[in-house]
Amino acid sequence: xAPSISLAYRMRLLHKPLSGxxxxxxxxxxxxxxxxxxxxxxxxxxxxxxxAGTVAAGTVKPRQTIRTGFLxxxxxxxLQEMERQAAKYPxxxxxxxxxxxxxxxxxxxxxxxEYTGALLDVLKKHGxxxxxxxxxxxxxxxxxxxxxxxxxxxxxxxxTYTHPHLAGVDSTTFWDDEIGKTQATFKRMLGWEPAxxxxxxxEISDAQIEDLGRHGIKVILWSLDTQDWNKNRMLFGxxxxxxxxQDHMHEEAxxxxxxxxxxxxxxxxxxxALIPWLKAGGYEFVTVDALLGLPxxxxxxxxKAASAPQ
Numbered sequence: 001x002a003p004s005i006s007l008a009y010r011m012r013l014l015h016k017p018l019s020g021x022x023x024x025x026x027x028x029x030x031x032x033x034x035x036x037x038x039x040x041x042x043x044x045x046x047x048x049x050x051x052a053g054t055v056a057a058g059t060v061k062p063r064q065t066i067r068t069g070f071l072x073x074x075x076x077x078x079l080q081e082m083e084r085q086a087a088k089y090p091x092x093x094x095x096x097x098x099x100x101x102x103x104x105x106x107x108x109x110x111x112x113x114e115y116t117g118a119l120l121d122v123l124k125k126h127g128x129x130x131x132x133x134x135x136x137x138x139x140x141x142x143x144x145x146x147x148x149x150x151x152x153x154x155x156x157x158x159x160t161y162t163h164p165h166l167a168g169v170d171s172t173t174f175w176d177d178e179i180g181k182t183q184a185t186f187k188r189m190l191g192w193e194p195a196x197x198x199x200x201x202x203e204i205s206d207a208q209i210e211d212l213g214r215h216g217i218k219v220i221l222w223s224l225d226t227q228d229w230n231k232n233r234m235l236f237g238x239x240x241x242x243x244x245x246q247d248h249m250h251e252e253a254x255x256x257x258x259x260x261x262x263x264x265x266x267x268x269x270x271x272x273a274l275i276p277w278l279k280a281g282g283y284e285f286v287t288v289d290a291l292l293g294l295p296x297x298x299x300x301x302x303x304k305a306a307s308a309p310q
Contacts, residue, residue: 047246049281055100055251063087064095067248068225075165077202082221085209092213096223097252097291103284104253105291106130106271107222109159109198110260112138112145118268119259120148126275129153131288133198133220136161136182138260143189150190151300155287157220158182158197163261167205174208179217192298196220196288220288222256224248228267229258241270246277252291 064086066079086095097103108119111134123130132149134156139146150156160166160178169178183193196218199208209219226244231237245255257267275285289296 047243047277049277050246050249050283052282053100053102053251057099057101057251059100060098061096061100061252064090064223066095066221066223066225067250067253068227068244071227071230074230075201075203082202085204085206086221088206089209089213089219092209093219093221094254094288094292095221096250096254100251101284102251102282103286103291104249104255104278105286105288106255106257107133107198107220107288108257108259109133109200110135110138110163110258112142112149113260113264115264115268116142116145116149116259119264119271120145120152120154122268122272122275123154124152126272126279128275128285129155129287130285131155131157131196131220132259133157133159133196134182135159135163135260136178136185139182139185139189146189147300153300155196155289155297156186156190157194157288158186158217160197160200161185163200165201165203166199166208167203171207171211174211179212179215190298194297195294218292218294220254222254223250224253225256226267226270228264228270229261232263232266237266238269238273241267242273242277245270245274249278249281249283254288254291 063083065083070076070079082095085093097105106123106128108130111132116132132154134146136158146156158179159182161181162178164173164178166174166178179197187193195216197212198220202221204219212219224245226241228237228241231240231244234240241257257271258264259267278285288294
């Protein structure tokens with residue numbers, strides 16, 4: 001039978017001085033824990049409302065820029081290319097509002113979907129008007145959502161019929177199968193055609209911008225990409241969507257979000273949290289046409305709302 005270790009020997013082991021190597025290891029562990037605690041405090045501590053801007057509200061911005069970073073390998077257009085097009089077509093393509101008013105425009109792509117109703121509920125609860133860029137094929141599936149968004153005062157725009165990479169299609173497909181077909185869908189459902197469109201992925205050629213201009217259609221991109229299409233897959237997706245806005249917010253921002261194209265529950269939840277935060281910072285919510293001073297779309301008649309699932 002092995003001899004037992006005496007209590008006195010055990011106490012001597014506990015009080016044995018640490019070697020230099022063990023001290024370094026312990027210090028490294030403590031430092032790592034401090035770094036993690038500092039990161040947690042920074043990342044999860046509630047952001048205070050943004051302070052007032054220092055530039056006069058009526059000052060014209062020298063150029064249109066995108067504030068959020070580029071996410072490679074996800075079919076994204078280079079930010080420099082979108083900024084180049086905004087500079088080349090200053091009256092036909094927009095990334096943000098032209099001045100420094102304390103305003104923001106929420107925009108949503110790829111709907112309508114099963115999440116559009118919940119998003120409309122959130123916007124209605126907060127008294128906020130937004131801009132929806134609808135896909136023609138999804139409008140056919142949920143016409144009630146199109147009519148509801150219009151009746152509740154939101155601005156509607158064209159997001160093509162099938163969500164293709166537009167720069168790779170010929171001129172006939174571009175108009176007959178995508179833009180024009182979606183315009184016709186709006187005309188059939190609501191009696192009018194939108195004067196704004198957003199190209200899928202932000203991808204559009206110069207020739208297509210010029211073609212849309214001849215049809216009286218403005219191209220609307222964005223200055224702040226929440227990347228919610230990616231963050232909805234993440235464990236803390238709602239939080240990450242909020243932080244993308246809070247860390248890059250600016251006057252007259254056009255925010256890119258999605259109510260379709262995948263799971264969007266975390267987008268809806270993030271919108272519900274962001275609206276009070278932005279209001280506390282003095283931001284006014286406007287639609288894109290109001291932000292840019294474009295003609296307003298026709299107002300919905302005061303009639304009974306469409307009867308369909310919400």
